[in-house]
Amino acid sequence: CCALPSKQQRRFPDDFLFGTATASYQIEGAWNVDGKGENIWDHMTHNTPEVIKDQSNGDIAADSYTNYKRDVEMMRELGLDAYRFSLSWSRILPNGLSNNINEAGVAFYNNYINEMLKYNITPIVTLYHWDLPQKLADMGGFMNPLITDWFEEYARIAYDLFGDRVKHWITFNEPREICFEGYGSTTKAPRANLTDVGTYICAKNLVIAHAKAYYAYNNYFKQRQGGECGITISVNWFGPLTESSEDEAAAEIKRQSEWGIYAEPIFSQQGGFPREFTEKVAQKSVEQGYSSSRLPEFTEEEKNYVRGAYDFFGVNHYTAYLISASEYLSDFAVPSLNDDVGVGTYSPPEWPLSNSTWLRLAPNSIYNSLTHLKARYGDVKFYITENGWSESVTGNDEGRIRYYRAALESVLDSLDAGVNLKGYMAWSLMDNFEWMEGYTERFGLYAVDFEDPARTRTPNKSAFVYKQIIKTRVIDHDYEPDSTTMTID
Numbered sequence: 001c002c003a004l005p006s007k008q009q010r011r012f013p014d015d016f017l018f019g020t021a022t023a024s025y026q027i028e029g030a031w032n033v034d035g036k037g038e039n040i041w042d043h044m045t046h047n048t049p050e051v052i053k054d055q056s057n058g059d060i061a062a063d064s065y066t067n068y069k070r071d072v073e074m075m076r077e078l079g080l081d082a083y084r085f086s087l088s089w090s091r092i093l094p095n096g097l098s099n100n101i102n103e104a105g106v107a108f109y110n111n112y113i114n115e116m117l118k119y120n121i122t123p124i125v126t127l128y129h130w131d132l133p134q135k136l137a138d139m140g141g142f143m144n145p146l147i148t149d150w151f152e153e154y155a156r157i158a159y160d161l162f163g164d165r166v167k168h169w170i171t172f173n174e175p176r177e178i179c180f181e182g183y184g185s186t187t188k189a190p191r192a193n194l195t196d197v198g199t200y201i202c203a204k205n206l207v208i209a210h211a212k213a214y215y216a217y218n219n220y221f222k223q224r225q226g227g228e229c230g231i232t233i234s235v236n237w238f239g240p241l242t243e244s245s246e247d248e249a250a251a252e253i254k255r256q257s258e259w260g261i262y263a264e265p266i267f268s269q270q271g272g273f274p275r276e277f278t279e280k281v282a283q284k285s286v287e288q289g290y291s292s293s294r295l296p297e298f299t300e301e302e303k304n305y306v307r308g309a310y311d312f313f314g315v316n317h318y319t320a321y322l323i324s325a326s327e328y329l330s331d332f333a334v335p336s337l338n339d340d341v342g343v344g345t346y347s348p349p350e351w352p353l354s355n356s357t358w359l360r361l362a363p364n365s366i367y368n369s370l371t372h373l374k375a376r377y378g379d380v381k382f383y384i385t386e387n388g389w390s391e392s393v394t395g396n397d398e399g400r401i402r403y404y405r406a407a408l409e410s411v412l413d414s415l416d417a418g419v420n421l422k423g424y425m426a427w428s429l430m431d432n433f434e435w436m437e438g439y440t441e442r443f444g445l446y447a448v449d450f451e452d453p454a455r456t457r458t459p460n461k462s463a464f465v466y467k468q469i470i471k472t473r474v475i476d477h478d479y480e481p482d483s484t485t486m487t488i489d
């Protein structure tokens with residue numbers, strides 16, 4: 001009788017926001033142009049270039065400061081609903097503090113935002129994606145509790161300047177990378193390597209800074225401006241290597257140490273740091289001769305202030321790891337977060353590897369992460385604020401296409417499971433300065449020619465595939481673009 005559809009194709013909701021994400025230091029360049037102040041990435045790459053794989057820096061990067069209209073043109077070519085980018089704190093406040101607002105920096109962001117709005121592209125703004133004003137680093141950065149006031153003042157200035165047009169605010173990008181990588185080890189600026197307590201002091205100060213910025217928005221701007229404010233946390237999936245209760249417990253403590261110490265204070269009912277992890281650090285600290293735990297406590301007042309300080313949970317998701325209690329081969333510093341946790345991490349070699357050592361295509365990892373977060377924290381509103389794949393090939397980037405299709409199937413599985421997921425941002429719109437990896441790893445839907453003074457951008461095949469998914473709201477695994485020329489539909 002009737003023609004059945006050849007394939008069961010699931011649709012993304014019409015109001016689901018498809019976007020791409022970038023970060024100021026990774027794309028803008030213009031590091032000392034028009035009054036911008038120095039930040040910790042300018043400082044580190046200029047003073048110790050040897051810490052960056054190719055000795056490069058973000059002085060020019062993709063030069064979005066000059067090319068911002070081309071960036072918006074690419075957003076239009078892709079048919080994006082939204083674009084997530086970050087503000088450079090020291091471009092707006094050159095010394096980090098509120099007394100000196102750099103009008104040229106403000107004008108740049110006004111132009112960028114207005115250009116997006118002209119074409120109905122929704123700006124999603126991150127206040128802090130790792131480029132701390134150097135002056136604030138000189139005063140202790142996230143080790144100094146005053147960071148909570150410095151950040152709140154900066155946030156208020158940003159809401160005041162841009163909040164008439166920006167309705168989605170993200171306070172911090174990836175607390176783990178700020179705290180563990182920047183303060184607890186040496187894998188991000190400022191490379192403080194305070195392995196014993198750096199991560200933990202930063203974690204407490206950061207979640208309080210987030211909460212202050214959240215309440216500043218909620219109490220003084222939200223009614224007039226009508227937007228929302230949340231935080232983005234890196235949530236990779238950490239599952240047990242075997243079904244043993246030891247491995248399950250190991251995976252749980254690993255999750256608590258990776259994202260729980262930032263998510264639990266904000267999103268849980270009870271507030272404060274996660275329980276098992278808190279007990280573990282306390283016990284280790286006693287064994288090591290400390291008279292109190294290396295993990296700071298929250299006062300009851302602080303706990304109550306921070307919990308519930310969100311409108312949404314931004315998730316940066318890339319991959320998964322399998323965790324074991326027994327295969328623990330440690331060359332970790334003692335004391336340190338990894339030593340406190342004391343578990344083994346395993347990456348199955350059969351999971352396809354990207355051009356980054358840490359990034360494999362893991363099955364169902366978005367679904368596993370989001371359903372876990374929903375079970376733990378309740379019916380929170382989520383956005384995936386980053387997800388992407390590095391590849392050495394430009395042009396015919398089949399590995400990236402396979403990754404995005406798999407990821408978006410996992411997004412649909414999450415929606416089917418009732419996760420309140422409102423949008424998805426691909427990392428990244430274009431190739432950019434990949435932190436310690438310099439320009440050796442490429443995540444762009446558009447390739448950037450960093451040898452070319454014009455920083456010409458050229459769409460990879462994945463750009464055409466993503467565009468088709470956004471347009472049709474379905475994933476067609478057989479789709480082949482019939483052209484290599486981009487147009488604006």
Ligand code: GBH
Binds near residue numbers: 173174187318
């Ligand atoms: C994101 O972090 C960042 O938000 C974004 O700026 C960045 O460009 C993107 O990832 C791609 O890397 O080299 O083994 O020490 C994702 C979390 C944490 C992943 C640090 C890479 C380094 C691991 N990142 N990690 S390793």
